[in-house]
Amino acid sequence: MIYKNIFTYTCLFFAMQTVTLGQSPERRLVDYVDPMIGTAKMGHTYPGSTVPFGAVQLSPDTDTISYAVNGSYNPDVYKYCAGYKYDDPTIVGFSHTHFSGTGHADLGDFLIMPTSGELKLNPGTADVPGSGYRSLYSHDNEFAAANYYKVKLDAHDITAELTTSSRVGFHRYTFSKSEQSHIILDLMHGIYNYDGKTVWTVARVLNDSTVVGYRQTNGWARTRVVHFAMKFSKPFKSYGSKNLEEMPVYRGFWRKFDQSDNFADIAGSKIRMHFDFDVEVGEQVQVKLALSPISMDNALANMEAEVPHWDFDKTMREGQDLWESELRRIEVKMRKHEDYVNFYTSMYHAALMPTEYMDVNGEYRGQDYQIHKAEGFTNYTSLSLWDTFRAFHPYMNIVNPSRNSDIVQSMIAHYDQSVLNMLPIWSHYANENWCMSGYHSVSVIADAIIKGVYKGDAHKALDACVTTANFRRYEGIGEYIDLGFIPDEKNGTSVSNTLEYAYDDWCIAQLAKYLGRQDVFETFIKRSENWRNLYDASIGFMRPKRADGTFRKEFDVLETHGQGFIEGNTWNYSLYVPHNPEGMMELMGGKERLSNYLDSLFTMHLPDKYFENTEDITREGIIGNYVHGNEPAHHVVYLYQIAGEGWKTQQWVRKILKDQYHNGADGLGGNDDCGQMSAWYLFSSLGFYPVSPGSEEYWLGAPLVESAAINLENGQVFKIEAVNQSDKNMYVQEVLLNGKSLSGYTLKHSDIINGGHLQFRMGAKPKKD
């Protein structure tokens, strides 16, 4: 039904806008997507195949680096958050689960690698060719598109192609040698791997072409279980496995079997398997591997439901059609091909996470380790909320509201299953990993309810927000409630946390107001002003405060680490009052101070020593001391508006769009962070941004598009037009909403969601009045 609406209105729109939209109906938007963007440097995206929000992310992993060496953190592992590092010379294999753009990692389940020649059951090392099953490859022989990835594995003379449905990874391997051929299944491979991370694995060979099993890991997710079912298009002639762990002495009767040789009943924590084939030169062997959070039977059922055939191209096309539908939600006209690539790759990156987390029968694993059935919603997992509450979920509330409603429903289900009665902080695969500060679920929930997106029980959702915000044991909440701030001595990120709690509390207050819950409103609107308690007027910055009310003495305003902050120094974080920017400006000293502050932020020089310890952005992710590669300052560029200098917002927005988002593997200046960086691009290139989610307002910037049509789920279309758009014409001269001049610098959600026409008139000179 959605597709039909989109189609209808798309046609209508094309009829009306043939001039402004040069997009030909024959040109597929999906062809603009380049999954390689962000795979180099610190983007942490993966180049492999998936469908929108798909449960399987089938992608090459280029190394097997350990999270820790001799028990200490190995900083090199950080480069492997998505499994693939663009400048690595070898591929180890293709695993089925990957995060997109995270700054910590997990997953990498069920690595498959086709090989030829002598069987090798260890990956080997990159510096010793032939020391294992890994293979050299060349980017010249690599191609990535939405739901399709292809690479030639030089060591084995095998061409590997990958595609997916939501729950099934589909591999097509073309062998160029007829000598012995193998397909490796590594059950202990993982991203952010670690000796002991694989707690247990099981494999059962059901017949000469079907294997099922599961894998339990103790990683970023503490107790994570993923089941699989795997089928080969051609029966293997033999198979085997190797368990690197010693069999416990008490299991001596198992020695009746040679478990390494064609033995169908395998379990242990350090297992690799191989399946052996006779192939003709040029013969293709295909593999399908389905996932399930619940059971091997469910994995088999998922495969049967989604990919019951061996038609690789059909599965690829179906997935690309899904992508095309997803991308057609926004149809843009831009001036350069590279802009199209940036835009639609951003849409692509903003449709990778969270991922579907349930079987075709609706079953999923809960935070309570039990089997649940999603009734009336799709369950999602991998919620990187500290990142995504800012722009990703607001983007979803416009472009993909039904899905965001289901995501909120999944968060409420998480809450119901949490024995601590907490909404998710950063959760994945039925586990909470507690990553980052704040309790930003409440922002996502408030925003979705206030914008009319969430269809569930709003009062229950508010109760969940209140309970979460009152869990005194969680990261200084008790002290925060008692003192109005988190004392420096209590928490290493006391300022970040206090500021983010204050914003989150404002979200709860807004939701309470919306629902007529006056008591909750009053409590939380009061708490939302707690940011004031950490402002040190003597230096003009937010600053860690001790329980006795005195500010921390030694304090470096440029340093992030060990200063009470996380992923942003006080230059960036002092501006983190998105819900009361005017109040913040007033406290800081008024418009001029704010203007000067922002000017300095964007233009000052940040000495290398402050950058060296920041691991998840590149030097290019920083403009002056403004860190776009991390999130805390994502709203900051829009703050010029309240200083009365909207033209500076426009100027810097255009610069950030230009500098921080490029075509090419190294196109992202920092972690994409599960779509947040991309959502920033999408909003800002359309000309507005949700400075304070939980509010219905968007703040205006300067569009990069020439025109855009947002094809809304309700059948309406919101059109954006930038008249006189050019590289030089970056300054907005006038904004018309449905033909009427817009005063002020904000746009309301209802202005968008009811459809309409937003026209920016662009010019080369700042409009300073």
Next chain:
Amino acid sequence: MIYKNIFTYTCLFFAMQTVTLGQSPERRLVDYVDPMIGTAKMGHTYPGSTVPFGAVQLSPDTDTISYAVNGSYNPDVYKYCAGYKYDDPTIVGFSHTHFSGTGHADLGDFLIMPTSGELKLNPGTADVPGSGYRSLYSHDNEFAAANYYKVKLDAHDITAELTTSSRVGFHRYTFSKSEQSHIILDLMHGIYNYDGKTVWTVARVLNDSTVVGYRQTNGWARTRVVHFAMKFSKPFKSYGSKNLEEMPVYRGFWRKFDQSDNFADIAGSKIRMHFDFDVEVGEQVQVKLALSPISMDNALANMEAEVPHWDFDKTMREGQDLWESELRRIEVKMRKHEDYVNFYTSMYHAALMPTEYMDVNGEYRGQDYQIHKAEGFTNYTSLSLWDTFRAFHPYMNIVNPSRNSDIVQSMIAHYDQSVLNMLPIWSHYANENWCMSGYHSVSVIADAIIKGVYKGDAHKALDACVTTANFRRYEGIGEYIDLGFIPDEKNGTSVSNTLEYAYDDWCIAQLAKYLGRQDVFETFIKRSENWRNLYDASIGFMRPKRADGTFRKEFDVLETHGQGFIEGNTWNYSLYVPHNPEGMMELMGGKERLSNYLDSLFTMHLPDKYFENTEDITREGIIGNYVHGNEPAHHVVYLYQIAGEGWKTQQWVRKILKDQYHNGADGLGGNDDCGQMSAWYLFSSLGFYPVSPGSEEYWLGAPLVESAAINLENGQVFKIEAVNQSDKNMYVQEVLLNGKSLSGYTLKHSDIINGGHLQFRMGAKPKKD
């Protein structure tokens, strides 16, 4: 309905038999049960509480000895197969799962220990009082009965009482001190424990009196998962946990919480918890802990269904009533109180295993790691088939046929779920451990079908038997099929296996004949004669043979280990042709040779050196060179019958009954082996024995009872009477079946199952003609 029938017919029987049955209706049979029998020396029984075939076996564990020391087997662990060692001075706590009488072990889940005084979260060592939570205790302050166990824990001045329903362990702790009181929950405790055996555990504190969780172990069962739900009768005032393993570095955000202190969301592999109470002097705190193979929710539902209240005495009474019903299936009159104790404790021991393995909703975990629902049967686990096929299952086919039908159904379900398409060898908790030789499931299945007990699909069952017997990879089956024996160089127990396979094949042949499957019959009746291939006429014994057809050169007929045998030397094993004893006798040289052989076996001296390496029986478990403490020769005493010397059978049966079964903790001469030793006692004391299960025949011996009534499930009663019974009158002069003199030495199953009257006329002199 069964109960009603038993009651009706019991009354009838009492009316008819008041003279022969001195048993007063007021006297509870359950009071004869002494669970302490077998807890010392090598009995390996446990003294704690359970109901017939109950899923929970709640019993004290007296130490925490490790299965291995520095990676090598620790022989001392063998004494702890049941968790409890009678001569140990301390109790570590009470765990919820125990095998009865095994010679290898596992289990010991969820150890609970009440303590007083300073909190100690380690068990300490027995030689340092106060070094941990363990406690000294005295047998003077210990009492065990069916479904009730009581002990005073001296270190803590706490009286502990235990009782159970099938799925719930019920603890009643009476505190004598009002100072700080604790209840410890040790999630890493286990029997046959080992560093690394506990793969993963989870605990979730749902409220101030409810905890749920699960435990996964890699022990004798490779991949074993047990869930629990635990409730306290009184809210704890605080709680905590300790995880002895280091938290992986990648899980740093968990450091936001002090997980040791009142933290509700616990997981790891080395966890102990404590729950703290304020108690009055003399106050009782009760604990209920329910198990589930499936989930925490199912464990809670099991508790709610079986023990929704806090009435300890009621649960105890209900369980004892179940025992009383179970024991009333055979009502005996015996001459001495100690005989009653032996008899009914044997019945008790023969009703402990296998154990129920499903939730109240019918769900259980299968060999395929998936959730199944038992439709129309109760699923059972812990099948020690090498032991129990001999007399235990035949005993069940008379006394408890519905349950044995369900056990067979459970074996077929195991087969259906086995990826190797194997019937169980020794399976427990959805795992196969492959223990011991043969494929004796086929004996149990054939016996149950031929005797009309198994109600499922007999043809399917036969197919499962054939498939199992043709799995060439299993312990020499391939060579056995090709050569007619397992070559010595192929398998360390080649003779035991060959002999047992031959018997098992005969069972398959009998079943095939019964079902009219002539082709199967012919194949397997031929295979059943393979025992002949290992008889070395030059020495008159079975002997390991090499693939080239020559017998092994160096061979010691008294030695068990390393000679091609397991749990019996060739003196015992050469007689293992239960299905063709006449053929065996003929090959051995006829009646006189057999008679002399048996005389020697029972009277020769076995030098200590041969005994020293036999770990699972005591010196008392051996008569001459006849090893009653192990199973392979359990039928041997009856073989005098075919030598025409039934009087010697009678003499030796009476001697074995007298010597091998006593009252008292050291009352068993060897492992009870999951009821097999006890079933031997029950059959033999009733005057007959199933020499070759799969046949309808029982061989007569000499009864120990004065009289007995077997109250059959079909409502019939089979009465046994021993006229002139006394210690001296151990010889049978005549046997009358339903008043007619019985010629021959066998009794048919139909003679029993249709009800009737078997009269032995006893005398002091052997009847030699």
